Amino acid sequence: MPPQGGILLIDKEEGWTSHDVVARSRRALGIRKVGHAGTLDPMATGLLVLGAGPATRLLTHLVGLDKTYTTTIRLGTATVTDDREGDRISAAEHSAVEALAADPARISAAVAELTGPIEQAPSAVSAIKVDGKRAYDRVRAGEAVELKKRPVTIHSFEIGEPRLAEEDDGTRVIDIEATVRCSTGTYIRALARDLGEKLGVGGHLVALRRSAVGPFDVADAASMEALVGESALTLLSPTAVAERLFPLLPLTEQQAVDIGHGKRIEVGSANDAALVAAVAPGDRLIGLLEVKNGRTRVVTNFPTPDGQAAA
Numbered sequence: 001m002p003p004q005g006g007i008l009l010i011d012k013e014e015g016w017t018s019h020d021v022v023a024r025s026r027r028a029l030g031i032r033k034v035g036h037a038g039t040l041d042p043m044a045t046g047l048l049v050l051g052a053g054p055a056t057r058l059l060t061h062l063v064g065l066d067k068t069y070t071t072t073i074r075l076g077t078a079t080v081t082d083d084r085e086g087d088r089i090s091a092a093e094h095s096a097v098e099a100l101a102a103d104p105a106r107i108s109a110a111v112a113e114l115t116g117p118i119e120q121a122p123s124a125v126s127a128i129k130v131d132g133k134r135a136y137d138r139v140r141a142g143e144a145v146e147l148k149k150r151p152v153t154i155h156s157f158e159i160g161e162p163r164l165a166e167e168d169d170g171t172r173v174i175d176i177e178a179t180v181r182c183s184t185g186t187y188i189r190a191l192a193r194d195l196g197e198k199l200g201v202g203g204h205l206v207a208l209r210r211s212a213v214g215p216f217d218v219a220d221a222a223s224m225e226a227l228v229g230e231s232a233l234t235l236l237s238p239t240a241v242a243e244r245l246f247p248l249l250p251l252t253e254q255q256a257v258d259i260g261h262g263k264r265i266e267v268g269s270a271n272d273a274a275l276v277a278a279v280a281p282g283d284r285l286i287g288l289l290e291v292k293n294g295r296t297r298v299v300t301n302f303p304t305p306d307g308q309a310a311a
Contacts, residue, residue: 001031004285004302005053006235007062009221012040012048016224025050028230037062037213038184043085046210047218055238057300061245061275061288065214066155068181071207073192075100075107075162076173078202082123082189092201094172100199101164101174108159110198111178114191115157119149123189153183154191175206215244238285238302242277246288249276256280259287259298269294 008029012021018039026034035056037049046069051059076097079086100106160177167173180188189205196203211218222233249271251259258265259278271291278286278296288300 001029001053002235002237003054004238005031005033005051005055006237007055007058007241008050008052008233008235009216009218010048010050010227011218011221011223012045013224014045015042017042018048021048021224021227022050024227025052025233028227028233035059037065038067040210041083041208043083044208044210046208047213047216047221048210049213049216052235054302055235055241057302058238058241060300062213062241064184065245066181066183067186067210068179068212069188070209070211071178071180071188071192071205073159073176073178073195073203074165074173074206075176075196075199075203076201077167077171077204078193078196079204081204082187082193083205083208086204090202091171096201097172097174098164100201101162104162107162107174107176107195107199110195111157111159113198114194115154117151117153120152120187120190120194121149122147122187123193150185152186154186155181155183157191174201179211181212237283239277239279239283242285242288243279246275246277247271247273249278249289249291251278251280251286253281256284256286259289259296260301262298265296266294267291267296275299 008025010021010025012018018036022034022036026032029052031052033056034050034052037051037059040046040048049062051057074084076092077088078090080089156179158179162174162176165173165175180191188208192203192205226233249267255265256278272294273291275288276291278289280286285302287298287302290297290299
């Protein structure tokens with residue numbers, strides 16, 4: 001394990017919880033300090049971003065990145081969980097579903113209404129706490145849970161051709177493949193539910209895959225096979241991650257030592273930014289700094305070679 005740890009990209013398989021993946025990563029990497037930058041439901045697959053060792057300090061800055069998902073939305077039936085794992089709570093008339101399938105422009109119009117800044121009520125089976133108890137625990141206990149709407153942004157919501165299908169009992173439904181790029185905090189299950197409600201037939205999610213978190217793509221992630229087999233896993237260095245997110249501020253060795261000891265230094269107003277990645281000689285990330293009027297302030301620090309850290 002490198003002294004500063006690293007960021008690990010994993011392509012999660014269906015059936016695994018995010019906690020399962022974190023636990024397995026601890027074993028594979030031989031380190032207890034492993035965290036994540038946002039979970040995935042057991043039903044979902046795709047990109048999990050993990051931090052190991054001191055690099056977990058970067059996760060705070062990764063959680064808020066936009067996410068991209070590929071998904072299959074089913075129109076015509078709704079479930080208590082807003083996905084295929086929950087019990088069905090409604091089914092539209094076959095005639096209504098067939099009429100909707102014959103009018104794809106109507107579906108596209110509803111999708112457009114759910115694109116951009118919107119107000120979204122999270123799924124009732126989310127991990128959000130209600131009076132100190134997880135919403136999903138309240139639902140499983142038989143309580144009716146209605147969560148407050150919150151602002152999210154759907155940057156893009158692209159759909160394929162609607163196709164008629166049938167559930168196991170012969171109920172007519174419409175399946176739509178979609179790609180969604182959205183702000184953090186968006187519930188794709190809730191997006192499927194809201195699309196179904198707008199169209200008057202109900203809707204839920206039958207498949208979900210996270211393909212990207214900010215600039216990080218699932219194509220670059222390690223497989224679950226590699227993780228379980230404890231093969232050599234590639235860790236992205238803190239510097240490599242930070243430079244994809246923030247402007248770089250190269251430091252001299254003395255500047256690196258000064259910042260590592262909590263000092264503020266002058267770097268020139270041309271470097272002013274809300275966050276910059278301060279990098280010492282040898283490509284070592286010293287910290288994430290705010291630079292205002294040419295003067296630095298440490299926002300997130302990283303251990304320095306002499307064991308000190310910026311205050």
